[in-house]
Amino acid sequence: MDVQQTYLRVIERISLEHIVLLTMLVSSVYMLWDSFRFGIAPAATFPRMMGSVVLIMTLLLIFRSYLPEPLRSVVADSPDLIDVDEDFAAQEDDEETEEQISVVDRPIHDSLMVGTLIVGFGLLAYAIGIMWASPIFVAVYGLWFRLSWKIILLLVVVSLLIGFGFFEALGLRVDRGEIFLTEGVL
Amino acid sequence: MSATQAIIEATFTLFAWPTFGWVVVGIILGVIAGSLPGVGSAMGMAIVLPLTLPLGPVNAIVLLVSMYSGAMYGGSISAILVNVPGTGGAAATTLDGYQMTKQGNAVKALAMSATASATAGFFTVLTLVLFSPILIEIVLMFGSPEFFLMAAFGIAMITVVVQGSMVxxxxxxxxxxxxxxxxxxxxxxxxxxxxxxxxxxxxxxFIAALIGMFAIAEMLKLAAKEGGIADEELDMSGSVTEGVWETFRYPVTVVKSGYMGMLIGAIPGAGATVANFFAYGEAMRASKDSESFGKGNPEGVISAESSNNGTIGGSLIPTISFGIPGSGSTAVLLGGLLMHGLRPGPQLFGEELATTYTFLLALMVGNVFIILAGVFLVTRMGRITQVNTHVIIPVIVVLSVVGGYSLRTNWIDVLTVIGLGVLGYMMVKHDYSIIAFVLGVVLGPIAEENLMRSLQLSDGSFLIFVTRPLSLLIVILIIAVLAGPYVKPWLADRRAG
Amino acid sequence: MSSETNKQGPNRRRFIKYTGAASTIGIAGLAGCADDDDAADDAGADDAADDTGEDDFPTQDIRYIIPFGEGGGTDTYARQMVPEMDDRLDVNIAIENISGAASLRGTGEAFNSEPDGHTLCAFNPPSTPVSEMVNPQDFELPDMEGVCTYARTPFVIVANSDYEIEGYNDLMDRYEDGDLEVFSGKERGGVDHVMALLMQELHGLNWDTYVGYDGTGPAVQATISDEVPACIATDTGSEAGVEDGSLDLVVSLVSEEAGGTNVFPDLEDITELGYENIDFISNLTRGIYAPPDTPADRRQVIADVVEEALATDAVQEWSEDTGNVVEFGDGDFADQVLQDAYEIIPENVDLEEVREAAAE
Structure with a gap:
């Protein structure tokens, strides 16, 4: 189980928060820098204002553990103006159980697997058209999560119906891809 | 157009086919979305949004608000039956609702929840309609600088209200x-x-961003949870009629909780969840029998369920007047308005006043269907809560991707749905408010446009934001909101010291 | 009226600098029209083989490209007209919204489609041509073939009634005296802004600052609330404000011979006052176009169907109920408004100057 252990070690090292902060840092630096190349000055006002705030906040968050005390708590702690959790924010997050890797006994974390499947679905949809990529996606999903073949079949039919529905109702060309099947099938 | 004329026109529009049909469809879809834990109103609405493209503005908005309303009730179904709130707004409903189920009163609780939701929903929206002429006057006082500042105020408010570090x-x-x-x-x-x-x-x-943040991110979160949402057998016993009548034995609770919900809902950022607990707490405080709360007291269910439907009328105020949605659901609703060419603010209260009244009336009328659903379909609805998560996830993902593509037949939108979905998941995991992010994406164009225009009007001077009395007032409010959490403890310290 | 915005393109110089990269990526962005071309060529070969008599047209479903989003003005018209057109043809007409990039994505897609009459595209001179001129594309928009026009939207100037402005000359005096400074309309760099600059140059309307709004509706609203004193607006967009007395009509920007305004038939126009005609830009025409080299007789088949569709009770009633005026114009007229836009606008307007004006 070497692969499995390497995988677990890698997963442990990657902090999702660092990815979020890195995304914000890189985007804000790039967008600030590029705003100096705009031909029309007023068009840069808003991105520069927002870019600067994002950059400052991101840097504060990255270096929060090195900040002097009063500032550190301002950055890291949550204010309690109204002390009830909100609609979306993590209302059930705390009870999440991290020990378990997968509810279906697979070697990869379920969220990671679903994320990978979704990204793969996006790429496949671009290549061969959403309508044809959807049944493949739901079938692979169903097999991975050990769903019964009846349910998998149902999902395949539903996914085709969704594609066909959009094709019919909106005239959306979901039957053609950008790399294969570019002429469309329907 | 006068308000009366607009209301008459709106009534005719609403009760004509197919608009009326969309009320029913919306309520049903909303109840389903609301009762599926992990789906909820914001996500359900976000997924339906691209599908409203061919409907035309009036029907599309009627469908969306009806879903919003239906979901508020739907959230109580899983809260009562399986102790899992379908939406955050039904969190307090679990306290007494699930106890009632355990005592064999599931159906009674569900009927009570429907009646309380519908009654509170009806009266709060009616209040909104009655007060709308005043609202119109206020909205018309706002110019470009004020609209920019209101957008900033909305973002400031959210960062303070949501949990986690303000930074x-x-x-x-x-x-x-x-x-x-x-x-x-x-x-x-x-x-x-x-x-x-x-x-x-x-x-x-921004609609692609909404779909990514609400649908894909939530699905990734849901994937990590144990298979079926509820595996246990459902015990569907209790009396429907008793539930309906029981509700009317507590008229004060219904009215008080509903209006509390409305007030709290009107504050951007404070949504149904906050209102839910506030109303529950107040009902408990006022009750002679506060001991029995949490042990299956019907009043607990009634207060919680009245308040969350009450928030709808309240949350529409900042959304349609200033374009500041206070919650995920209203963010999606705002997305729908903009997508169909309806701009919040003067337009919705001027040339589109009839459209505005049409969907407000739709909300009022929709409550009738909530009661009907609660009374006639309730025994069957329990099964919704038992749908396997792994059936929901792939279907929602497919709908999100195809919905994203349908917005502009632009692959960038599919990339946005998936990319921001993954980013949103990571943000949720680490307490970065996705509602603040979504609000930023929705308000960005409005904020920038009004900022640029204000600067054009003032020849580039930022003083325009403090020299107009109304602007100055909003600036002071923003500062108060942002500084408040830090000044409050400091003041308390000083007083104590 | 509609939410459709007519946003304008980027810096011309910068764009030329980037043309190489822009066109390749642009094509990828255009839903792979390079591949479509191949597909279309194959289809074209088949078509030519069995294309003995022209009577057969149309033989397959017609693709009607709307380069604007659902719910916009162009889309609204299309959805009214198409069912009536469907009834009069043996084939279906499928509306395809390819919106974005100031209508250039959709028009580009149409331009590169097979010119067999089975692809049509709606766009509105001079708005789309101005977008293309400011943001030059790798297709020749003026080569599109006119099928017909189905509506016309004339522009007028309205002012907040508190100022009691009496006509165009009075408005001009107020700006001259410095009484008024701000003038407005849709976004800077767009058609309204170009009109405002033209009026400044040709007529001497000396406004000091041009403030742009995201559409006619918001501009009219801002005039009513006195954020700005006067604006350029469509006749239908200003009708309600004029009726309830919050707005005063100043002048019609479209001359009588070009049709004037149906909404305000008594309003005097700038040419009556002796000012230079600016019809080529103040008279927005909604037209249907086909890819270059689409046979004339096929275009005529479509034009005839559109003409019949516009005359039906359903469309007429809709037009009366909503104030969306319908007005048929033949293919020559459609061609003419497109060519006029490309000939007259560059003669009169320095597009580079428009950009600079927008930057102020």
Whole structure:
């Protein structure tokens, strides 16, 4: 189980928060820098204002553990103006159980697997058209999560119906891809 | 057009086919979305949004508000039956609702929840309609500088209200605002960050961002949870009629909780969840029998369920007047308004007044269907809560991707749905408010456009934001909101010291 | 009226600098029209083989490209007209919204489609041509073939009634005296802004600052609330404000011979006052176009169907109920408004100057 252990070690090292902060840092630096190349000055006002705030906040968050005390708590702690959790924010997050890797006994974390499947679905949809990529996606999903073949079949039919529905109702060309099947099938 | 004329026109529009049909469809879809834990109103509405494209503005908005209303009730179904709130707004409903189920009164609780939801929903929206002429006067006082400041106020409010570090909230909100500067600048022919591609000419589509943040991110979260949402057998016993009558034995609780919900809902950022607990707490405080709360007291269910439907009327106030949605659901609703060419503010209260009244009336009438659903379908609805998570996830993902593509037949939108979905998941995991981010994405274009225009009006001087009395007032409010959490403990310390 | 915005393109110089990259990526962005071309060529070969008599047209479903989003003005018209057109043809007409990039994505897609009459595209001179001129594309928009026009939207100037402005000359005096400074309309760099600059140059309307709004509706609203004193607006967009007395009509920007305004038939126009005609830009025409080299007789088949569709009770009633005026114009007229836009606008307007004006 070497692969499995390497995988677990890698997963442990990657902090999702660092990815979020890195995304914000890189985007804000790039967008600030590029705003100096705009031909029309007023068009840069808003991105520069927002870019600067994002950059400052991101840097504060990255270096929060090195900040002097009063500032550190301002950055890291949550204010309690109204002390009830909100609609979306993590209302059930705390009870999440991290020990378990997968509810279906697979070697990869379920969220990671679903994320990978979704990204793969996006790429496949671009290549061969959403309508044809959807049944493949739901079938692979169903097999991975050990769903019964009846349910998998149902999902395949539903996914085709969704594609066909959009094709019919909106005239959306979901039957053609950008790399294969570019002429469309329907 | 006068308000009376508009209401008459709205009545005719609403009760004509097919508009009326969309009320029913909306309520049913909403109840289903609300009762599926992990789906809820914001996500359900976000997924339906692209499908409203061929409907035309009136029917589309009627469908969306009806879903919003239906979901508020739907959230109580899983709260009562399986102790899992379908939406955050039904969190307090679990306290007494699930106890009632355990005592063999599931159906009674569900009928009570429907009646309380519908009654409170009806009266709060009616209040909104009655007060709308005053609201119109206020909205008409707002000009470009005020609209920019209100957008800033909305973001500030959210970062304070949501849990987690305020710095994280501000970072998430301004990052959303920043991303909206991709594409052509409002009011100047400058292309920004498009890498020379026409696909990015109009920037990222905020509806794609909504779908990504609410649907894909939530699905990734849901994937990590144990298979079926509820595996246990459902015990559907109790009396429907008793439930309906029981509700009317507590008229004060219904009215008080409903209006509390309305007031709290009107504050951007404080949504149904907050209202839910506030109303529950108040009902408990006022009750002679507060001991029995949490042990299956019907009044607990009634107060909680009245309040969350009450928030709808309240949350619509900032949404349709200033374009500041206070919650995920209203963010999606605002997306729907903008997508169909309806701009919040003067337009919705001027030339589109009849449209505005049509969907407000639809909300009122929709409550009748909530009761009907609660009374006639309730015994069957329990099964919804038992749908396997792994059936929901792939279907929602497919709907999200195809929905994203349908917005502009632009692959950038599919990339946005998936990319921001993954980013949103990571943000949720670490308490970066996705509602602040989404609000940033939705408000960005409005904020920038009004900022640029204010500066055009003032010849580039930022003083325009403090020299007008109304602007100055909003600036002071923003400062108070942002500084409040830090000044409050400091003041308390001083007083104590 | 509609939410459709007519945003304008980027810096011309910068765009030329980037043309190489822009066109390749642009094509990828255009839903792979390079591949479509191949597909279309194959289809074209088949078509030519069995294309003995022209009577057969149309033989397959017609693709009607709307380069604007659902719910916009152009889309609204299309969805009214198409059912009536469907009834009069043996084939279906499928509306395809390819919106974005100031209508250039959709028009580009149409331009590169097979010119067999089965692809049509709606766009509105001079708005789309101005977008293309400011943001030059790798297709020749003026080569599109006119099928017909189905509506016309004339522009007028309205002012907040508190100022009691009496006509165009009075408005001009107020700006001259410095009494008024701000003038407004849709976004800077767009058609309204170009009109405002033209009026400044040709007529001497000396406004000091041009403030842009995201559409006619918001501009009219801002005039009513006195954020700005006067604006350029469409006749239908200003009708309600004029009726309830919050707005005063100043002048019609479209001359009588070009049709004037149906909404305000008594309003005097700028040419009556002796000012230079600016019809080529103040008279927005909604037209249907086909890819270059689409046979004339096929275009005529479509034009005839559109003409019949516009005359039906359903469309007429809709037009009366909503104030969306319908007005048929033949293919020559459609061609003419497109060519006029490309000939007259560059003669009169320095597009580079428009950009600079937008930057102020």
């Amino acid at each position: 994280k909230g501000i970072a998430a909100g301004t990052f959303g605002l920043l991303l909206t500067s991709i594409g052509i600048a409002p009011n100047a022919p400058e292309l920004r960050y498009t890498f020379g591609s026409l696909a990015l000419y109009d920037g990222l589509d």
